[in-house]
Amino acid sequence: MTLIETKGLSLRYGGATVLRDVNFSLSQGEIVTIVGPNGSGKSSLLRALIGALKPASGTVIRKPGLKIGYVPQKLQIDGTLPLTVRRFLSLPVRQTQTVTTAALTQAGVPELAQRQMTDLSGGQFQRVLLARALLGSPDVLILDEATQGLDQPGAAAFYRQIEEVRQRTGVAILMVSHDLHVVMAASDRVLCLNGHVCCEGTPEVVADAPEYRALFGSGTQGALALYRHHHTHDHDHGHHHECGEDHNAG
Amino acid sequence: MLDDFAMRAALAGLGVALAAAPLGCFVVWRRMAYFGDATSHAALLGVALALATDLPVVGGVLLVALMMALIISTLTERNVSTDALLGVLAHSALALGLVAVSLIPGQRVDLSAYLFGDILAVRQVDLAIIWIGAALVGGLMVWRWQALLTATLNPDLAVASGGHPKREQLVLTLALAVTVAVAIKVVGALLIAAMLVIPAAAARPFARTPEVMAICAVLIGGFSALGGLAGSFTFDTPTGPSIVTVAAAVFALSAAISPLLRRR
Numbered sequence: 001m002t003l004i005e006t007k008g009l010s011l012r013y014g015g016a017t018v019l020r021d022v023n024f025s026l027s028q029g030e031i032v033t034i035v036g037p038n039g040s041g042k043s044s045l046l047r048a049l050i051g052a053l054k055p056a057s058g059t060v061i062r063k064p065g066l067k068i069g070y071v072p073q074k075l076q077i078d079g080t081l082p083l084t085v086r087r088f089l090s091l092p093v094r095q096t097q098t099v100t101t102a103a104l105t106q107a108g109v110p111e112l113a114q115r116q117m118t119d120l121s122g123g124q125f126q127r128v129l130l131a132r133a134l135l136g137s138p139d140v141l142i143l144d145e146a147t148q149g150l151d152q153p154g155a156a157a158f159y160r161q162i163e164e165v166r167q168r169t170g171v172a173i174l175m176v177s178h179d180l181h182v183v184m185a186a187s188d189r190v191l192c193l194n195g196h197v198c199c200e201g202t203p204e205v206v207a208d209a210p211e212y213r214a215l216f217g218s219g220t221q222g223a224l225a226l227y228r229h230h231h232t233h234d235h236d237h238g239h240h241h242e243c244g245e246d247h248n249a250g
Numbered sequence: 251m252l253d254d255f256a257m258r259a260a261l262a263g264l265g266v267a268l269a270a271a272p273l274g275c276f277v278v279w280r281r282m283a284y285f286g287d288a289t290s291h292a293a294l295l296g297v298a299l300a301l302a303t304d305l306p307v308v309g310g311v312l313l314v315a316l317m318m319a320l321i322i323s324t325l326t327e328r329n330v331s332t333d334a335l336l337g338v339l340a341h342s343a344l345a346l347g348l349v350a351v352s353l354i355p356g357q358r359v360d361l362s363a364y365l366f367g368d369i370l371a372v373r374q375v376d377l378a379i380i381w382i383g384a385a386l387v388g389g390l391m392v393w394r395w396q397a398l399l400t401a402t403l404n405p406d407l408a409v410a411s412g413g414h415p416k417r418e419q420l421v422l423t424l425a426l427a428v429t430v431a432v433a434i435k436v437v438g439a440l441l442i443a444a445m446l447v448i449p450a451a452a453a454r455p456f457a458r459t460p461e462v463m464a465i466c467a468v469l470i471g472g473f474s475a476l477g478g479l480a481g482s483f484t485f486d487t488p489t490g491p492s493i494v495t496v497a498a499a500v501f502a503l504s505a506a507i508s509p510l511l512r513r514r
Contacts, residue, residue, distance in 0.1 A: 075403065
């Protein structure tokens, strides 16, 4: 079943078109990762999907009553705002202690309930954001560079946690990520953006696509594309698009 | 009881503290201090408008404060506003107000009453307006509390959970304009922003949740109003500035003991 769908979606931000003509859909239980260089429209696409950014043209269709758990790219809490983790989880809907404890346990940090949000480490903070996103049994988790600021073991542990949550709850997951190794291992589908959809498909297909290689392969002397040593040339599940806006390569 | 001017002054001060303190928490959390400055300084322009058109002063102030707050709100949203622009607006509004008041023909206006407040001259009708305004602002804060807090944390987070951060911004804008309109008689245009920011900032070290901070801010605001009033009787000092002085003293004390509180 399709949870969110875009048709011919174009987005403008700060007067410039950041993304054009995106046809995308997310089905129940899928893990889809969005990759692309900085400024390629990844965050804008997520913001449009949650309804925070109005389409310049095209449409975003959400399944009626769709529940979204969102982890934003940046959440800076002003030092003047006193907020315990438990209180944070009760926004905007008040939750019982049982529910907040369950969500924190699911995110792997049950011991943090009484701590102040501003006292948390980067990894703890991200896990609390994940716990909040899991409240109310969402149909889809949308994560915008959720492992930003985490070291490699921290990021890997975070992804394991997400994978575990999906296995337990069957929630669909859409995330933006720069951790290409992990992304390629854990995603059902990858969407490569660069102002438009460069290429999409299974991780193997995308890793093999010349458009993707142009963005991530040659530009980084192949360092980021190492994972695809044992790729198969299976193009059946992917679609390639022309990558005309290749300004970030090299 | 309401025949006594001192009692009316005390109730007026408490009313303003009740409205200003919880709203002031949001002003602090959202870093809107200059927003409060600009809106309250614009109140003087409202006074001039009221005097020129025979409108009640509260009405003129409410109108102009609301317009100013909406303008700033719109500019902030479009990201054209910087710290500097808000500073420009705050001081321009004040200067423009002073010029406009002086241009009103007829009797000379007692400017200091509008700049620093005239709490001892609060009549029963003023008291009624202050408490209606305070109840309105307090009610808005309680009603929108959860949504306001979520929007304050992060607008996208609010949208994703079905909220409308722009609407909450409008709620704050409206509450700010009402607060300015009812507080001008009590502390004056120059010091309204102080009643927003200082009790909230002084309450911060005592709180681990937003609710406790808001309640502490109300208590500190109320204490400052009564303390300032008593001080102004005792030492024959201007009342509005005396109230703000007490609030500032509480803030200094709270800042001094906050390292002790954090060690818990």
